[in-house]
Amino acid sequence: MTTPTPEPVRSTLKDNASPVAQHVACPFCGILCDDLEVSKSAKGLKVTRNGCDKAIAGFERHLPAATPLNGGKPASLAEAVTAAANLIKQARLPLYGGLATDVEGMRSVMALADVSGGVIDHALSEGPYRNFKVLQSTGWVMTTLTEVRNRADLIIIVGTDVHALHPRFFERMVCNQDSMFDSPPLKRTIVFVGSGLDQSAAVGARVGEVVTLPCPLDQAGEVIAALRARLKGAPLGAATIAGVLMAAIDDLARRCRKATYGVMVWAPPGLNFPNADLTVQTICDTVRELNATQRFAGLSLGGNEGAVTAGAVSSWQCGYPLRVSFASGQPHYDANRYAMSRMLADGEGDLLVWTASYTTGLGVPRTSLPTVVLGTPGLEMAQAASVFIPIGTPGVDHAGRLIRCDTVVTLPLTDLGRSVLPSASHVLDAIQSALQI
Amino acid sequence: MLIKLTGGKVYDPANGVDGVVRDIYVEDGRIVEARADARVHEEYNLKGRVVMAGGIDPHSHIGGGKVTIARMLMPEDHQGQEYGRNGQLRSGVGRAIPSTMTTGYRYAEMGYTACFEPAMLPTNARQAHMEMGDTPLLDKGAFVMLGSDDFLLRQMTQKQDFSAIKDYIAWTMHAAQAIAVKVVNPGGISAFKFNQRKLDLDEQNAHYGLTPRQILLTLARGLKEIGVTHPLHVHGCNLGVPGNLSTTLETIKAMEGLPVHMTHIQFHSYGTEGDKHFSSGAAAVADAINANTNVSIDVGQVLFGQTCTASGDSMRQYGNTSGAYPKKSVIMDIECDAGCGVVPMKYKEKNFVNALQWCIGLELFLLVRDPWRLFLTTDHPNGAPFTSYPHLIRLLMDKGFRNDMMQKIDASARAYSTLGSIDREYSLYEIAIMTRAGPAKSLGLKDRGHLGVGACADITVYADMADKEAMFTAPELVFKNGDLIVRNGKILRLVQGATHVTRPEYDKGIEKSLRDYFQRYHTMQMENIRVSDTEIIGHDKGSIIVQPSGARV
Ligand code: SF4
Numbered sequence: 005m006t007t008p009t010p011e012p013v014r015s016t017l018k019d020n021a022s023p024v025a026q027h028v029a030c031p032f033c034g035i036l037c038d039d040l041e042v043s044k045s046a047k048g049l050k051v052t053r054n055g056c057d058k059a060i061a062g063f064e065r066h067l068p069a070a071t072p073l074n075g076g077k078p079a080s081l082a083e084a085v086t087a088a089a090n091l092i093k094q095a096r097l098p099l100y101g102g103l104a105t106d107v108e109g110m111r112s113v114m115a116l117a118d119v120s121g122g123v124i125d126h127a128l129s130e131g132p133y134r135n136f137k138v139l140q141s142t143g144w145v146m147t148t149l150t151e152v153r154n155r156a157d158l159i160i161i162v163g164t165d166v167h168a169l170h171p172r173f174f175e176r177m178v179c180n181q182d183s184m185f186d187s188p189p190l191k192r193t194i195v196f197v198g199s200g201l202d203q204s205a206a207v208g209a210r211v212g213e214v215v216t217l218p219c220p221l222d223q224a225g226e227v228i229a230a231l232r233a234r235l236k237g238a239p240l241g242a243a244t245i246a247g248v249l250m251a252a253i254d255d256l257a258r259r260c261r262k263a264t265y266g267v268m269v270w271a272p273p274g275l276n277f278p279n280a281d282l283t284v285q286t287i288c289d290t291v292r293e294l295n296a297t298q299r300f301a302g303l304s305l306g307g308n309e310g311a312v313t314a315g316a317v318s319s320w321q322c323g324y325p326l327r328v329s330f331a332s333g334q335p336h337y338d339a340n341r342y343a344m345s346r347m348l349a350d351g352e353g354d355l356l357v358w359t360a361s362y363t364t365g366l367g368v369p370r371t372s373l374p375t376v377v378l379g380t381p382g383l384e385m386a387q388a389a390s391v392f393i394p395i396g397t398p399g400v401d402h403a404g405r406l407i408r409c410d411t412v413v414t415l416p417l418t419d420l421g422r423s424v425l426p427s428a429s430h431v432l433d434a435i436q437s438a439l440q441i
Numbered sequence: 442m443l444i445k446l447t448g449g450k451v452y453d454p455a456n457g458v459d460g461v462v463r464d465i466y467v468e469d470g471r472i473v474e475a476r477a478d479a480r481v482h483e484e485y486n487l488k489g490r491v492v493m494a495g496g497i498d499p500h501s502h503i504g505g506g507k508v509t510i511a512r513m514l515m516p517e518d519h520q521g522q523e524y525g526r527n528g529q530l531r532s533g534v535g536r537a538i539p540s541t542m543t544t545g546y547r548y549a550e551m552g553y554t555a556c557f558e559p560a561m562l563p564t565n566a567r568q569a570h571m572e573m574g575d576t577p578l579l580d581k582g583a584f585v586m587l588g589s590d591d592f593l594l595r596q597m598t599q600k601q602d603f604s605a606i607k608d609y610i611a612w613t614m615h616a617a618q619a620i621a622v623k624v625v626n627p628g629g630i631s632a633f634k635f636n637q638r639k640l641d642l643d644e645q646n647a648h649y650g651l652t653p654r655q656i657l658l659t660l661a662r663g664l665k666e667i668g669v670t671h672p673l674h675v676h677g678c679n680l681g682v683p684g685n686l687s688t689t690l691e692t693i694k695a696m697e698g699l700p701v702h703m704t705h706i707q708f709h710s711y712g713t714e715g716d717k718h719f720s721s722g723a724a725a726v727a728d729a730i731n732a733n734t735n736v737s738i739d740v741g742q743v744l745f746g747q748t749c750t751a752s753g754d755s756m757r758q759y760g761n762t763s764g765a766y767p768k769k770s771v772i773m774d775i776e777c778d779a780g781c782g783v784v785p786m787k788y789k790e791k792n793f794v795n796a797l798q799w800c801i802g803l804e805l806f807l808l809v810r811d812p813w814r815l816f817l818t819t820d821h822p823n824g825a826p827f828t829s830y831p832h833l834i835r836l837l838m839d840k841g842f843r844n845d846m847m848q849k850i851d852a853s854a855r856a857y858s859t860l861g862s863i864d865r866e867y868s869l870y871e872i873a874i875m876t877r878a879g880p881a882k883s884l885g886l887k888d889r890g891h892l893g894v895g896a897c898a899d900i901t902v903y904a905d906m907a908d909k910e911a912m913f914t915a916p917e918l919v920f921k922n923g924d925l926i927v928r929n930g931k932i933l934r935l936v937q938g939a940t941h942v943t944r945p946e947y948d949k950g951i952e953k954s955l956r957d958y959f960q961r962y963h964t965m966q967m968e969n970i971r972v973s974d975t976e977i978i979g980h981d982k983g984s985i986i987v988q989p990s991g992a993r994v
């Protein structure tokens with residue numbers, strides 16, 4: 005009998021104890037696969053097992069040389085931190101945007117926004133807000149990735165290109181070899197509601213039928229609304245809904261009724277059209293009603309660029325999922341007023357503090373405001389930053405923690421030692437200390 | 442630095458001290474022997490004051506996924522309940538489900554210095570600890586949930602060697618950084634995923650063929666044999682169902698004398714008598730508790746007002762969604778591990794059922810005789826927010842006040858309850874047992890919950906007032922580890938409390954089957970499910986106290 009210490013043996017490449025790190029969690033999309041293997045050599049990092057193209061692009065990217073800049077001129081980290089603190093001191097309403105960081109980074113953003121009376125919002129919060137509106141008005145019945153992997157016999161993908169957003173979703177959650185509850189593992193039916201969704205990964209031994217209900221993506225909600233009506237037995241006069249034959253909708257209704265554990269899947273960032281929250285609402289209403297007699301659940305994906313983490317930390321620290329202003333000294337929540345894209349478009353705020361630590365694509369939007377940018381080297385910028393501080397990527401350049409799309413699982417991120425860039429948290433805490441001098 | 446607390450009336454039940462006037466010396470965060478010759482650096486004259494150890498809440502949902510889901514679900518709870526930043530203090534919100542920092546502040550202002558999250562899912566443990574890490578001023582700890590997780594249910598159906606089950610329980614406690622184990626609707630959360638809508642004590646889970654009775658016995662025996670101090674923390678079958686009284690009595694019998702803690706027992710003490718088919722089972726449950734010394738309980742008192750219930754019991758919470766107010770809820774199946782249900786509730790004094798729930802809770806408090814086996818909780822936020830503890834204490838200590846309050850509730854509920862005929866009033870000594878000494882003993886916190894030499898200097902000083910609600914709302918002084926953190930209900934300084942864990946022995950061989958299980962079925966690797974010390978100490982700026990466990994048998 006032994007009493008081992010609870011320290012996990014997660015190899016880090018930082019100290020070169022081993023050239024290969026195992027069980028590495030990937031921060032480059034919201035499903036946070038944690039079965040990657042990454043090796044390090046003089047040529048940089050290499051994903052040696054289980055990475056998709058997105059993961060490879062993220063882990064194996066060579067960082068361009070980057071140094072802190074103050075007014076476009078190279079500066080030391082300390083100088084840049086002081087300059088950033090001075091801009092924040094002068095600002096009456098600093099806007100803290102981007103927020104593509106980890107739990108620790110988000111904690112530091114919250115602390116800084118609180119003392120400086122700023123506004124917080126994530127660059128991609130339009131997506132999560134399609135969900136939050138539904139959560140706040142009716143709630144939902146949801147499930148998580150491992151449940152889907154083991155239980156789902158009917159998977160209905162609604163209006164979003166899951167494969168494009170999450171390249172390993174099908175591999176890991178649909179096509180996995182083993183199933184906990186059936187032997188041999190049951191075959192699943194996959195239904196795509198929407199035209200042009202990438203179905204190439206819905207293949208293999210676990211996939212039975214693949215059914216397509218082709219419709220414009222922004223009308224997928226109408227198809228689900230028709231399904232909901234038919235499930236209730238309501239007659240619908242139309243022969244087609246959004247181009248889908250009523251017979252196909254009735255067929256889907258029958259499949260829903262027969263399912264042991266049905267799941268409706270959507271990725272909020274993919275529902276990129278006006279009033280998409282109504283689509284989410286329709287999905288959730290349908291799922292809830294099905295549960296009166298059988299089991300069915302929703303699964304929301306998305307959560308790239310730390311969006312789920314930002315919403316969660318904000319919720320536990322100030323009660324609301326982002327779009328909060330601390331200008332009055334208290335958290336003030338208004339999902340429309342403090343949507344940062346709207347604030348920037350309408351010329352509100354007087355300083356933009358942008359944090360983007362994962363991909364270069366999450367660039368600083370066009371704005372006439374002065375900007376403090378904490379960014380991964382190579383970050384796209386619509387204009388030169390007043391102060392730029394290069395920061396590391398959590399799970400590549402430093403350790404950290406990130407919350408998965410299903411909001412339940414938090415993965416630890418490994419320090420793979422790609423660079424010695426500081427974390428967002430480190431820089432933000434330094435700025436806060438400098439504010440108080 | 443030596444601090445002297447002079448002349449207070451001390452209530453320290455762990456050391457048998459019942460309202461005796463005595464001096465307390467504190468040095469380096471600990472209570473030390475009186476030293477006549479030593480130089481006192483700071484002296485507090487506590488003449489006429491009541492002195493107790495810092496309060497310990499053994500069951501309060503303060504951190505983890507379901508609490509944050511509740512926060513997101515209920516902006517209504519926060520609006521109009523905003524707190525501004527104030528010096529070092531962070532801004533925050535909330536009444537029933539306050540934000541994390543606000544939770545720490547409100548508890549400390551009430552004289553509490555430790556708080557235990559009772560429903561941490563292994564797959565959500567990291568988040569639970571992160572949220573507790575953002576809850577300052579308090580010591581924390583969490584009970585990890587087992588009993589609907591597929592690994593255990595598979596072990597049981599495969600009739601694996603009992604020592605492997607013990608290894609798994611212990612491994613999970615290490616991995617999740619837990620101090621105790623809780624079971625919620627044993628096997629029922631799993632059964633709900635197979636579309637079962639209820640699971641009685643001897644009813645089989647449709648997939649596994651296991652019954653709640655088998656799961657309860659397995660876990661209770663396992664915990665006893667691996668030497669964990671706190672007994673199995675049981676949220677039983679049929680939560681909130683009229684008639685569940687008989688399930689509760691059967692469950693007590695089913696434990697065959699094994700130590701067990703039955704939580705929020707108010708929600709499990711309902712009969713079906715009367716024309717409304719809802720009645721109090723408090724007398725029968727209290728009799729059973731009084732007769733079975735292996736059983737401890739906390740009440741989960743209902744108090745009137747808006748709250749939001751949050752539970753791992755997805756099966757029963759789904760059943761409760763019809764009563765949601767406002768009309769919304771979240772039900773989740775989680776990771777072949779557990780589930781959760783978040784349902785807002787408004788308990789109304791003129792509602793027959795709510796009023797009777799209020800009576801049942803108070804009847805239980807007053808009919809159970811041994812305060813060492815009865816802890817004061819509202820199952821925050823399920824029965825009421827923890828900030829209503831002072832009101833609850835007054836209801837227990839002041840019969841006149843209780844009778845006045847009783848006049849306000851639904852008349853038929855009043856007529857159905859024996860509460861008006863119970864004369865008992867709790868003493869300060871008994872309150873100190875229920876809110877500090879008892880929970881500390883039950884959880885195995887060696888140096889907490891008492892004021893003897895060597896104890897951690899978590900100390901609360903109250904003005905001795907006739908109005909016990911006022912008295913317990915705003916203590917005059919609160920010390921955490923010897924630091925004065927609260928004066929007259931106002932926070933003076935911020936400190937970070939420790940996380941208490943227990944680490945029973947296990948055979949590392951269990952990791953072979955766990956690694957394979959996680960790889961085969963899960964979406965998280967075994968190596969990543971474990972919460973490391975570094976995370977709590979480094980990332981969360983906390984510390985860890987390992988409370989001893991007994992030898993494994
Ligand atoms: S699917 Fe997403 S999380 Fe998984 S490896 Fe690809 S980018 Fe990373």
Ligand SMILES: [Zn+2]
Nearest residue numbers: 500559705820
């Ligand atoms: Zn509880």
